[in-house]
Amino acid sequence: MIYDVAVVGAGACGLTAAIHLNPKKIILFDSKKGAKKLSITGNNICNVTNKLGLENFIEHYKPNGNFLRDAFKLFFVNDTIKFLQSLGIQTTLDNTRVILKNKTSKEMSSIILQIAKDKTTFRPNERIIDIRKEGDLFILKTQNHIYISKIVLLACGGKSFKHTGTDGTCYDIAKKLGHTIVKPTPFEVPFCSKNTENLQGISLYNKEITLKINNKKKTITGDIIFTHFGISGPAVLELSENDFEQAILKMNLIGDKEAFENNLMSYKGKVKNLIKRYIPQRLADNIMRTDKYVKELSKKEINSIIDTLINFSFTVKKCSFDKAFVTKGGISTKEIDPKTMESKIVKNLFFCGELIDIQGSIGGFNLQAAFSTGFLAAYEINKKFRKNRKAFADK
Numbered sequence: 001m002i003y004d005v006a007v008v009g010a011g012a013c014g015l016t017a018a019i020h021l022n023p024k025k026i027i028l029f030d031s032k033k034g035a036k037k038l039s040i041t042g043n044n045i046c047n048v049t050n051k052l053g054l055e056n057f058i059e060h061y062k063p064n065g066n067f068l069r070d071a072f073k074l075f076f077v078n079d080t081i082k083f084l085q086s087l088g089i090q091t092t093l094d095n096t097r098v099i100l101k102n103k104t105s106k107e108m109s110s111i112i113l114q115i116a117k118d119k120t121t122f123r124p125n126e127r128i129i130d131i132r133k134e135g136d137l138f139i140l141k142t143q144n145h146i147y148i149s150k151i152v153l154l155a156c157g158g159k160s161f162k163h164t165g166t167d168g169t170c171y172d173i174a175k176k177l178g179h180t181i182v183k184p185t186p187f188e189v190p191f192c193s194k195n196t197e198n199l200q201g202i203s204l205y206n207k208e209i210t211l212k213i214n215n216k217k218k219t220i221t222g223d224i225i226f227t228h229f230g231i232s233g234p235a236v237l238e239l240s241e242n243d244f245e246q247a248i249l250k251m252n253l254i255g256d257k258e259a260f261e262n263n264l265m266s267y268k269g270k271v272k273n274l275i276k277r278y279i280p281q282r283l284a285d286n287i288m289r290t291d292k293y294v295k296e297l298s299k300k301e302i303n304s305i306i307d308t309l310i311n312f313s314f315t316v317k318k319c320s321f322d323k324a325f326v327t328k329g330g331i332s333t334k335e336i337d338p339k340t341m342e343s344k345i346v347k348n349l350f351f352c353g354e355l356i357d358i359q360g361s362i363g364g365f366n367l368q369a370a371f372s373t374g375f376l377a378a379y380e381i382n383k384k385f386r387k388n389r390k391a392f393a394d395k
């Protein structure tokens with residue numbers, strides 16, 4: 001049997017494409033059961049997209065945001081929301097972030113996967129290990145089988161969270177087909193650090209966090225959480241978008257220094273008890289060993305306490321792919337036509353999603369890019385079949 005379209009990867013973009021493809025004989029592969037990453041997005045309250053306008057949106061994919069312009073013109077935020085609504089999945093706003101309202105990420109992913117299964121020949125647990133082109137046809141190889149297709153859409157995602165099926169095989173496949181791979185690196189990734197084990201589980205909200213990379217500083221206000229391996233949370237994921245090998249992560253635990261100093265000087269109790277008003281008790285107990293009353297502290301001791309609280313620091317490195325939410329790098333955008341998602345090198349080979357060298361910041365940008373590029377690829381494949389009935393007719 002010769003398939004019309006082979007979609008490799010049943011994740012966010014592959015499923016969007018499969019659902020919108022018109023050709024009859026579609027085969028959909030996934031190295032796992034399908035939609036595994038989608039099912040764990042956003043801590044079960046998937047952040048599906050963002051309500052920012054187009055220009056603002058594109059800014060969130062530096063440096064390759066412009067590559068997505070055509071895809072966004074065809075299928076953007078409201079299309080995603082309407083598409084989900086049509087499946088009974090409601091969304092709501094959290095600031096500008098569009099998040100799930102009436103379903104969990106797991107429920108959403110199984111609904112979407114089921115529709116794609118109904119439309120295609122679905123091959124779960126079949127990992128494509130090689131693709132080559134013979135004449136006009138693609139030969140796809142899995143561990144045990146060979147498949148033939150007229151068109152291939154590579155929708156294999158990045159390299160992070162390998163247990164969800166994204167193991168990076170498709171970089172090698174695309175390379176063999178003639179494509180350039182921009183080196184994949186972990187993006188939106190927690191920081192690994194020593195000495196955090198005893199702080200595991202402690203969360204800090206709305207704190208000023210500074211990342212010091214050599215002489216450069218980047219400061220943001222946000223939330224973090226200590227884990228057994230280091231430090232995670234939205235503020236850390238945002239800071240991880242900066243390039244560095246090793247850096248210092250500094251937290252200001254008390255906010256305005258002068259205001260804290262005034263509070264301290266007028267406080268009648270033990271210094272430890274005052275600090276608990278600013279940070280969780282377990283962290284206060286960990287940092288502040290002294291049991292002294294404020295009035296018993298020398299000036300030197302007071303300065304040292306303030307310094308500790310304002311400059312609470314850790315040496316950090318980015319953790320590896322197994323903990324990264326997104327992969328930076330991938331198939332070079334220079335070799336894909338942004339108007340169609342078709343390869344400029346291999347005719348009838350298409351790409352979508354995180355496999356391409358595009359990465360969005362935290363806030364629903366990665367899923368919107370996956371949905372939009374998946375939809376555009378399907379739209380263009382449909383057009384090809386409509387226009388070239390003869391060329392694609394069964395021989």
Ligand SMILES: Cc1cc2nc3c(=O)[nH]c(=O)nc-3n(C[C@H](O)[C@H](O)[C@H](O)COP(=O)(O)OP(=O)(O)OC[C@H]3O[C@@H](n4cnc5c(N)ncnc54)[C@H](O)[C@@H]3O)c2cc1C
Binds near residue numbers: 032
């Ligand atoms: C924990 C977590 C939470 C996240 N939360 C959010 C969020 O809330 N909002 C947001 O915008 N983004 C979020 N992301 C990022 C987002 O999930 C991804 O960017 C998005 O899923 C990428 O879609 P994709 O279709 O390109 O790839 P994926 O969804 O990763 O799908 C790729 C699929 O291809 C399959 N595959 C890979 N190689 C092969 C092969 N050789 N043969 C067959 N199949 C193969 C894989 O099994 C996988 O199912 C999160 C990521 C993680 C890890």
